[in-house]
Amino acid sequence: MPRLPHPSLLPALPAPTNRASVRRPLDLRVHAQRIQIDELIVTDPRTVLAHARTAAHNDPDTAALVGYSTTTPLTLPAAAALLCSLHDPDELADMGLRLVRHVTRTTAATQHRDPVVLELADGPEDAGR
Numbered sequence: 377m378p379r380l381p382h383p384s385l386l387p388a389l390p391a392p393t394n395r396a397s398v399r400r401p402l403d404l405r406v407h408a409q410r411i412q413i414d415e416l417i418v419t420d421p422r423t424v425l426a427h428a429r430t431a432a433h434n435d436p437d438t439a440a441l442v443g444y445s446t447t448t449p450l451t452l453p454a455a456a457a458l459l460c461s462l463h464d465p466d467e468l469a470d471m472g473l474r475l476v477r478h479v480t481r482t483t484a485a486t487q488h489r490d491p492v493v494l495e496l497a498d499g500p501e502d503a504g505r
Contacts, residue, residue: 408484414465415477415499421452423472428455431462438462475499 418424428450432439438461442454450458459468465475477499485491 406484406486408482410480410482413479413481414460414475415479416456416460416465416468416473417476418452418456418472419474420472424452424459425450425455427471428458431458435462 432444432450436444439450439458442450442457442461444450444454444458456473459471459473463471465478469475477497479495479497482494483491
């Protein structure tokens with residue numbers, strides 16, 4: 377019976393030439409995304425507009441993004457949007473806005489599977505329950 381050489385001494389197998397037999401490596405990277413949403417309501421419109429005017433003068437580039445210019449006054453929604461983009465929720469309480477709810481949505485997925493979605497919501501009214 378002939379003696380077979382050890383597998384490490386055999387020549388390497390040639391690479392397959394058929395494209396169908398060549399597999400792409402499995403992509404195991406996980407892509408995650410977290411979005412945080414603060415829902416606020418205006419409690420004092422005059423205070424919101426006053427603080428927004430000051431903010432518009434201090435940061436005219438950001439104010440321009442919500443439609444403010446020297447010839448176009450700020451609307452209440454634009455003023456609230458401007459303040460929310462420039463300040464933390466804690467600071468907004470003193471500017472005529474109140475935090476109603478905070479939502480964090482997290483999504484994670486690989487290329488080969490459906491995403492996993494987690495949504496957490498809390499608000500000041502939830503703390504008393």
